[in-house]
Amino acid sequence: MNPEWESGESFHADEGKRGKASWFLTKVLLTLTAFVLVCASVVLAIRYDRMRETLNHLEKERALQAKEIGEGGQGSGKSAISKNKQNRPVVMEPSDAASLTGTVPKDGKHHVYLTFDDGPSVQTGKVLDILKQYKVKATFFVVGREDAKSIALYQRIVDEGHTLAMHSYSHDYAKLYVSLDSFQEDLHRLQNLLFDKTGVWCKYYRFPGGSSNTASKVSMKDLEAYLDREGIAYFDWNVYGGDGISAEVIVKNVTANVDKYKESVILLHDAADKRATVSALPGIIEYLQSQKDTEILPITEKSCPLIHTS
CATH class of the missing domain: 3.20.20.370 (Glycoside hydrolase/deacetylase)
Incomplete structure (x- = not known):
């Protein structure tokens, strides 16, 4: 077999391996990025719910105070x-x-x-x-x-x-x-x-x-x-x-x-x-x-x- 052909085939094989490794790393990075985004979304959702509960409670307090001032209420x-x-x-x-x-x-x-x-x-x-x-x-x-x-x-x-x-x-x-x-x-x-x-x-x-x-x-x-x-x-x-x-x-x-x-x-x-x-x-x-x-x-x-x- 021609040594030049062997050299060319080896080069292409190495290049293929590098391409597969690069694609694998890309998939890993994309997966990690998606995971981080999901985690961040969950944290933000939890914080949003807590803020909403706090706002609802404050709203109820204000409504109650208004009722008390207006009616003498409970x-x-x-x-x-x-x-x-x-x-x-x-x-x-x-x-x-x-x-x-x-x-x-x-x-x-x-x-x-x-x-x-x-x-x-x-x-x-x-x-x-x-x-x-x-x-x-x-x-x-x-x-x-x-x-x-x-x-x-x-x-x-x-x-x-x-x-x-x-x-x-x-x-x-x-x-x-x-x-x-x-x-x-x-x-x-x-x-x-x-x-x-x-x-x-x-x-x-x-x-x-x-x-x-x-x-x-x-x-x-x-x-x-x-x-x-x-x-x-x-x-x-x-x-x-x-x-x-x-x-x-x-x-x-x-x-x-x-x-x-x-x-x-x-x-x-x-x-x-x-x-x-x-x-x-x-x-x-x-x-x-x-x-x-x-x-x-x-x-x-x-x-x-x-x-x-x-």
């Missing part, structure tokens, strides 16, 4: 906490509720708070009708529902001058209390829903099972601290109407215990199966209105949180 959560911290919270031993004497109202009156958990439901409208009939304002610790009837009830609670408060979105202990993150997600889902549907940025909360519950896998102190950071006041109760019992027994439970305290927070339920609450409510209100120096109030910034001890 106010802002931050101011509620700062004011409540100036008072000593009412502390209750769950095993010895009768030992609670409560705070002494400055006006010398017996303050009573009717609170309803687990709505909205078909019973909530009936409760609202009774409250309207007796010209009484109350507090509704609601759960998350997004059907049209429930949304209308959220709005009616606000429109009729009652306090709209939170009782968790899911009311599912297994999900709610599994971690601090799950608790936060649940709370904000409900808080955002209520704001979007009513314009009220809720600042009052009641733990499912109360703050002394033993179902939570997260320390209740951690959950309480989180609420405090968020400007949310939480309320327990010191008068319990009862659950799954007759209207007569509910009335008896309330009237037998409500006068033991200067500040009485009555726990009732307005879930769909709590017909007895509706039947008992007129008797409870009539008893309270017959008592000297007794005032039925909704929870507001002036209310001192009643807290169970763990």
